Amino acid sequence: MATPRVTVWHEYRHEKTHKEVSDVYPEGMHTPIAKYLREQGLDVKTATLDEPEHGLTEAVLAETDVLTWWGHMAHGDVKDEIVTRVQQRVLDGMGLIVLHSGHHSKIFKKLMGTTGNLKWREANEKERIWIVDPGHPIAEGLNEYIELPHEEMYGERFDVPAPDELVMVSWFEGGEIFRSGCCWTRGRGRIFYFRPGHETFPTYFNPEILKVIYNGVRWAAPHAIKPTPVVNVKVPLETIRS
Amino acid sequence: MATPRVTVWHEYRHEKTHKEVSDVYPEGMHTPIAKYLREQGLDVKTATLDEPEHGLTEAVLAETDVLTWWGHMAHGDVKDEIVTRVQQRVLDGMGLIVLHSGHHSKIFKKLMGTTGNLKWREANEKERIWIVDPGHPIAEGLNEYIELPHEEMYGERFDVPAPDELVMVSWFEGGEIFRSGCCWTRGRGRIFYFRPGHETFPTYFNPEILKVIYNGVRWAAPHAIKPTPVVNVKVPLETIRS
Amino acid sequence: MATPRVTVWHEYRHEKTHKEVSDVYPEGMHTPIAKYLREQGLDVKTATLDEPEHGLTEAVLAETDVLTWWGHMAHGDVKDEIVTRVQQRVLDGMGLIVLHSGHHSKIFKKLMGTTGNLKWREANEKERIWIVDPGHPIAEGLNEYIELPHEEMYGERFDVPAPDELVMVSWFEGGEIFRSGCCWTRGRGRIFYFRPGHETFPTYFNPEILKVIYNGVRWAAPHAIKPTPVVNVKVPLETIRS
Amino acid sequence: MATPRVTVWHEYRHEKTHKEVSDVYPEGMHTPIAKYLREQGLDVKTATLDEPEHGLTEAVLAETDVLTWWGHMAHGDVKDEIVTRVQQRVLDGMGLIVLHSGHHSKIFKKLMGTTGNLKWREANEKERIWIVDPGHPIAEGLNEYIELPHEEMYGERFDVPAPDELVMVSWFEGGEIFRSGCCWTRGRGRIFYFRPGHETFPTYFNPEILKVIYNGVRWAAPHAIKPTPVVNVKVPLETIRS
Numbered sequence: 009m010a011t012p013r014v015t016v017w018h019e020y021r022h023e024k025t026h027k028e029v030s031d032v033y034p035e036g037m038h039t040p041i042a043k044y045l046r047e048q049g050l051d052v053k054t055a056t057l058d059e060p061e062h063g064l065t066e067a068v069l070a071e072t073d074v075l076t077w078w079g080h081m082a083h084g085d086v087k088d089e090i091v092t093r094v095q096q097r098v099l100d101g102m103g104l105i106v107l108h109s110g111h112h113s114k115i116f117k118k119l120m121g122t123t124g125n126l127k128w129r130e131a132n133e134k135e136r137i138w139i140v141d142p143g144h145p146i147a148e149g150l151n152e153y154i155e156l157p158h159e160e161m162y163g164e165r166f167d168v169p170a171p172d173e174l175v176m177v178s179w180f181e182g183g184e185i186f187r188s189g190c191c192w193t194r195g196r197g198r199i200f201y202f203r204p205g206h207e208t209f210p211t212y213f214n215p216e217i218l219k220v221i222y223n224g225v226r227w228a229a230p231h232a233i234k235p236t237p238v239v240n241v242k243v244p245l246e247t248i249r250s
Numbered sequence: 251m252a253t254p255r256v257t258v259w260h261e262y263r264h265e266k267t268h269k270e271v272s273d274v275y276p277e278g279m280h281t282p283i284a285k286y287l288r289e290q291g292l293d294v295k296t297a298t299l300d301e302p303e304h305g306l307t308e309a310v311l312a313e314t315d316v317l318t319w320w321g322h323m324a325h326g327d328v329k330d331e332i333v334t335r336v337q338q339r340v341l342d343g344m345g346l347i348v349l350h351s352g353h354h355s356k357i358f359k360k361l362m363g364t365t366g367n368l369k370w371r372e373a374n375e376k377e378r379i380w381i382v383d384p385g386h387p388i389a390e391g392l393n394e395y396i397e398l399p400h401e402e403m404y405g406e407r408f409d410v411p412a413p414d415e416l417v418m419v420s421w422f423e424g425g426e427i428f429r430s431g432c433c434w435t436r437g438r439g440r441i442f443y444f445r446p447g448h449e450t451f452p453t454y455f456n457p458e459i460l461k462v463i464y465n466g467v468r469w470a471a472p473h474a475i476k477p478t479p480v481v482n483v484k485v486p487l488e489t490i491r492s
Numbered sequence: 493m494a495t496p497r498v499t500v501w502h503e504y505r506h507e508k509t510h511k512e513v514s515d516v517y518p519e520g521m522h523t524p525i526a527k528y529l530r531e532q533g534l535d536v537k538t539a540t541l542d543e544p545e546h547g548l549t550e551a552v553l554a555e556t557d558v559l560t561w562w563g564h565m566a567h568g569d570v571k572d573e574i575v576t577r578v579q580q581r582v583l584d585g586m587g588l589i590v591l592h593s594g595h596h597s598k599i600f601k602k603l604m605g606t607t608g609n610l611k612w613r614e615a616n617e618k619e620r621i622w623i624v625d626p627g628h629p630i631a632e633g634l635n636e637y638i639e640l641p642h643e644e645m646y647g648e649r650f651d652v653p654a655p656d657e658l659v660m661v662s663w664f665e666g667g668e669i670f671r672s673g674c675c676w677t678r679g680r681g682r683i684f685y686f687r688p689g690h691e692t693f694p695t696y697f698n699p700e701i702l703k704v705i706y707n708g709v710r711w712a713a714p715h716a717i718k719p720t721p722v723v724n725v726k727v728p729l730e731t732i733r734s
Numbered sequence: 735m736a737t738p739r740v741t742v743w744h745e746y747r748h749e750k751t752h753k754e755v756s757d758v759y760p761e762g763m764h765t766p767i768a769k770y771l772r773e774q775g776l777d778v779k780t781a782t783l784d785e786p787e788h789g790l791t792e793a794v795l796a797e798t799d800v801l802t803w804w805g806h807m808a809h810g811d812v813k814d815e816i817v818t819r820v821q822q823r824v825l826d827g828m829g830l831i832v833l834h835s836g837h838h839s840k841i842f843k844k845l846m847g848t849t850g851n852l853k854w855r856e857a858n859e860k861e862r863i864w865i866v867d868p869g870h871p872i873a874e875g876l877n878e879y880i881e882l883p884h885e886e887m888y889g890e891r892f893d894v895p896a897p898d899e900l901v902m903v904s905w906f907e908g909g910e911i912f913r914s915g916c917c918w919t920r921g922r923g924r925i926f927y928f929r930p931g932h933e934t935f936p937t938y939f940n941p942e943i944l945k946v947i948y949n950g951v952r953w954a955a956p957h958a959i960k961p962t963p964v965v966n967v968k969v970p971l972e973t974i975r976s
Contacts, residue, residue: 122436133492237878240370250423391715665976
């Protein structure tokens, strides 16, 4: 497989309006993710909400093998036509990594068919992400768990289709659990949802978290991007005698 | 569990414009389905596209445990707000049985997140539906396969999420196969897609096919219909010390 | 479906040698389970390790729709031929509910093909069992979680095949999580593993826990018990011309 | 990932006793498979039943990332201790590709927990293997289907656990269908069952079939081989206060 071409998409609004966010991510949350993936040898671009077409033109998508998505306060500002474009590209084979509050993004809900609802709490509590499928490619090189001293809590019930593969489950200090690392295939495209990444914590500087994102990109990278044919097969493959 | 309340929804357009359809289904395709389900003791209503709100008012849905759906030539005439209403009801627990050309209905595509595309051929060929999960409730009382002497062909690749449970796979005389009986859960709701039922064949008079629809209704009937909470859990269940 | 006939199988050794166990379960751990299931209207027998053929004769199994299994200190004393007999009956359609330390029973390991290994700790800690699939029949009538003030901890990685349906995940006070309610189908038989039930705690007197076992029995009850045919199909269904 | 080290295991009995087999595979069925995988750059050994320890010593397995398995007439001659050794290695992460009549091998049945039973017919009929999951790594580079002019038929019901991923379904001229390309994970190990390969047909010289086996090896190659810990976690990760 050729080197995956990654587009790290970021809403990039919190950093411009919330000092507590820009203090943690002075160059935006997308920057440490893009930097890490580049260091692993991937071919990485970034794109943000306020660029024309949200930075997700047909041309950009045509050269993207895997798209990562972080959004939160401005899900509603993402144009429906761009969402449809991204969905079609995923169905044709592009990988998609949905991060944290992306659970409520239009693209995630559209691909899942569910609300993406969950419980949450901002209490700076401890999260321990347990690997429940250690043979999965996304678990490559990880220990039995990843510990984050301070994160926002997400709790079940997480309203998503049962994952095709469940790789990680989080324990939260305040008493909840959450299916934190979930894989689905839709069309030819592979989708990985990865829970951590609240905007006021330096989660995307954590090397283990970055490794999971990298593993997710590798897992989601397509073998080929092509549409599923819709064909009226007028000439049957075999003779029909009935 | 109480007796499931079923609404058999039907597009009911072909019968009004195509004599070859009304010859087979003089009272509409929904009628033999509703009749059979009633004979099994279920509480059955029907609803059709050209009724106000397509017969799917809030009141009707509130009293529906399982909805069956057949549509084809007029998918585009189904109003988006009704589709959203049905989707929400499914996510809250209502069962949904999608029949044949319903694979391209708005509601099915919205719940699946995929195109629902497939191959097809109208050549009146033989279909043999094999049971691959004989212990499944939907397979109750069936033989190893169901044979239909004349049906429209649907062929893979069928662009749907991998079924949570695959119950049936069809063999077609012309050389194709198809995942014909597929189960998914979305939110609290259970969805069963069942392939056969081209409008020019008396498929919905076939007692084995009707039995599958009945089994599907029983399987999809909810235990309780309630929304998934979206809660900011401000007071944690456990003391947070980190 | 007829009323399921249940056999509650119990190792019944701890109670005879450990006072701390017989203090909690003076009539054996199987007794409150059998009593509850009977009160729900099921047809219930019990069987124990030290009976002839462990109480699982061909005749008993032939009249059992669902078998529940608790064992721990004497897994090795269960005869291989009885295990093979139970396995065959499950493959033919009998439901099996495996409780707690049954994760290391011969029958569970044989049906799973894996070691059933896990982490554990006896520290009388709090367990909170979260429902992650609230639409599942086994979750019928439950709240969002079940809380047990004192239980043994089981932690991931639990070495089982990915469940066909994951219904519950436990949070433990000491920092672990566990896939606590797991469903599989093997052959025609349905298997439900349910984690709680350490022998020194009154877990099987807890009405919510008993309700889960009851729901599990209902879910696992077969529609028909019959072997999968192994047939040399000498006469093809269709003419072969190639 | 480093280059996978493959051991192509073959029963190698038919070729010695059945001229119709040795005419097709004069060097044994394992030879064209091993040759092809070597040509793709993999590190390939072969091993056969009649070698000491069936060629599967601890040392050989320790240097095997993926094992392929073809057996038929002599399943019963494979020693139980070797089967247990291979099973443990799979659970620790080794990939396993089970070919054709290997559905009844001890190792496959032990890992599946089911009988592996199916229907069959030796009638030299046409098989068409349809790809139902075109985005799957095992489908890389394939067309919509693979056609084999002459093969033995295998028909449903195939008594295996529902595959974690179903990649291919076969159509047979005589009227059956079969889940032909099935993926499971057991422990850390990935297992791929691939149907074609009757000993009297040159199936393992077919470049598309060989490509599927190669893709299967790539998919099943482990990221790391290590046992799942069985640990009494005496010191909890978090303070227990209940």
